[in-house]
Every structure is written in structure tokens, then in C-alpha cells.
Amino acid sequence: MKGRVVWIVGATGVVGAALAPLLASRGAVLALTGRKQEQLAEIAKAVADAGGTAHTYALDISDDKAIREIAERIAADCGGIDALVNTVAARTFGDFMKLTDSDWQEVLDTKLMGYIRTMRASIPHMQRRGGGSIVNVSGRGGRQPTPAHLPGGCANAAVNLLSKGVADVVRADGIRINVVAPGPIESDRFKLIERSNVAAWGGDNKRAAMDHMAQPLDIANAIAFLLGDAARHITGTVLAVDGGGTATV
Template structure:
């Protein structure tokens, strides 16, 4: 995190909001958690890597922020259910869900095995479905709320050797739009954030050819960092800033996709 955890000049854009960040111990998720807690939210990190989640929580609480964690395997329906029950207990309710968990790996399409396809789709798309399904009753109890799904510009434009990832992230965008239409009348606003190339440990696993081709196509001529994604999430989670966003996909993508 570039933002110092000792700098607690909270502006309060989400002051008092109760938020769960799924995948909050990952690079982008951690930046999101840092900004949301800086802006006054109480955040639960739901993550498969329980040790990493606890480390983030310790740093945040030492800085006077409100944060805790729960263990979550988004590929396991029972684990998702238990995690949201525990989250609701810890927070005393829920106002915002941020789905930031996922995985990426590179394969030529004809070399993809069914298990490789299923892993990427399960963790990037089915996990979002499961988390949304558990969160919606909690948001309904509060009379409304926000769901923010982290998608990817790959789901909008496609990318060779990432067909399984592109399909899953395009599915997240489609799910976001359909769910937004279904839930907006109840005051639950559903949106997505589709980052472009971001410097994370995941991106470091991509081939040099893919990274070079991607960087060369960016009008900004550079990838982003996780801290440049988090403000889009903050906007969508905040009031009144996010009040009119319904079914939208915000694109902090260095100009890779222009809509």
C-alpha cells in the first residue's frame, strides 16, 4: 500500500458504512480496504489466505482503523455462506459488498484443459454469484446498499491466451448489468470496476510477450497500480457520489478501453 497506514486524515466518504471486501488480502483488494477504512468504513476482509488477511487487519487496527477478517473459499458454497453469516455478526449488518477475489493464468485456447477453464470461471465468476446471493438478503434488511464487482478490461476487449479469463470477466459485467436492473428498485445499486493492466503479483505471472503487447497499446503508456483502482470503488460505495450509478462499469484502464 502506497498510502501510509499512519495517515488517518479520514474524509469520511463512507463514514460508518459496513463493508465486506472479498479478496481483500490481494493487491487490489488490499488497496481498496485501505482506502475504505481511511474514509471511515468498518471493513471485513473475506479471503482464502487467512494469514495475509490477519496481517492486513493488524496494520489497519494499529493505525486506528476498523477492520477484521473471516476465512472464505469462494469456490465452496458452504464456506461462502458461513463467511457471510460471520461477517454480518461482526459488523452488525452489511451496507456494501465488494467482490475483488479472482485468479488469472495464461494459456493458448487449444491447450486449455476443462479443469483449467473451470478453475478460472469458478473463482472469477461463480464466486461472484455466490457472494452476491449471500449478501443480497443482508442488504435488503438495511433497505438497500451497494454491490461492486471487480471485473477487467479483458472482459470488454478480449486478449489472446486469456480466453477463459475474458469469458469469466465478461460474465461478471453481464451479471452486474442484469442484477442492477433486478435490484435497483429495492435501493441496491450494483456496479462494476474494470481495471486495465495493473502492476500486481498476478500480472507478473503473464508472459513477457503479453505484457509488452499490452503496454504498447495503452495511450497512457503505463500500467496502473492498485491504489489507482481503489478510488473508483470508493466513488461507487459513497453517498451521494455513487447514488446515480446503476449497472455501470467504471474503467481505470490507462485508456485501453474507451466507452
């Protein structure tokens, strides 16, 4: 990854925070985006501690114009864009019968449309550099639904299909697109999911319990592999990183 410019979208989440210093230790130049500049500054410090360089930009990924402007700024500040990592988590959970249209729309606009927007903005820069790599983080719910996380699961399923479709389109440009689909990750977010699942299963803690809990670095290592040259012959695939927790094939 030495000298390659990697744009991490959702860098302030647990996966982004683990991934940024990992890539920095391998020589990448980081462009970090998230909603809050203060949190981005903390990740940038971790990157510096790992011997790397990070440029930070506050960004709302529901704003297509802002995304395109940030992509241009990243290219100008860093010399181009070689790789993109989309790692945005939807935080909408609850009873299917109580979730509103607005709840569903927020998830789809943030995760699915957000990924579409960042890919549209970054792919032309990769084409100009003769290739690149994109990793989209979806989730186990894209294959195996959980009752309290159906909006996120539907968005994840769409991200899986989207990534394969766009991978086919840009393969001739030397751009690879893959997906990492984590299971439960040790984080405050998954404590919230578990509580929502307990409620959805009528208070049955055993039935709602989440197994195969990962650490953020487990997911970051998988993303780093797919970004790098060791994965140069892998594109259009969905890699489950869930300790075998997915019950489907």
C-alpha cells in the first residue's frame, strides 16, 4: 500500500478507526471522512502514531454535491485516489410494524445511496490512474436477516449486488470492487442491536444472543487484504468475516 491514497468513508466508526492506522503502517496515505471533525482528528492522531499521514474532511454522505467536492479535494491534496473503503453503519433498529417509511428511507439513503455516491465520485480518479480498489462493508444481515435489523439487512443485500454489478462494469479499467460482510462486532452499536433483538424475540435472551463476536481489527485485516496486491485476482466477491456465524451459503 506504500504511497497509495486510500479514502475511508465512515472513518470514525469502529472499523474505520481500526483500519486507518493499519493501512498507515503499510505506507498508505489516508483521506478520512466522517460527520464530526473532532472525531476525525482523533483517528488522524492514531494514523500519525502509526507513522502515516492523514487528511481529514467532515462529510455528510447524503449530500451528493458535497461528496463530489470532497473527492476533488482529496485528489488535489493527496495527488489522486487509488482506493475507496465504504464503512458506514446504519443505526436504525426496531419492530418491523413500527418502523416508518422515514426510518427505512434514512437507512437506504445513508448506506446504499451513500456508497453509490462515493463510488461515482472516486471511480473517475481511479480510471485516470489506471486502476484501483474499492471495498464496501455490508454485513451478515444481507444474507441472514435478524428481526430488529431489517432495514440495514436490506441495504446490505443491495450493497452486495451493487458491488458485483459495478465490479463487472469497471473490471476493464483495472478497478476491483469487493465486499466485506461482518457479523457482530464488539461495539456500542451491537449492544444496541442485541437489545433490539431481545425485544423482537419477545424477551428471549438466548434466542436473540449474538455469537461469533469479532473485534474491529478482524474486519480491518480483511479489508486491507482485499485492497492490496495479494488480492489482485479477486473482484466482485462478498467475503463473510463472521467466524462462521452465517448459516447460509
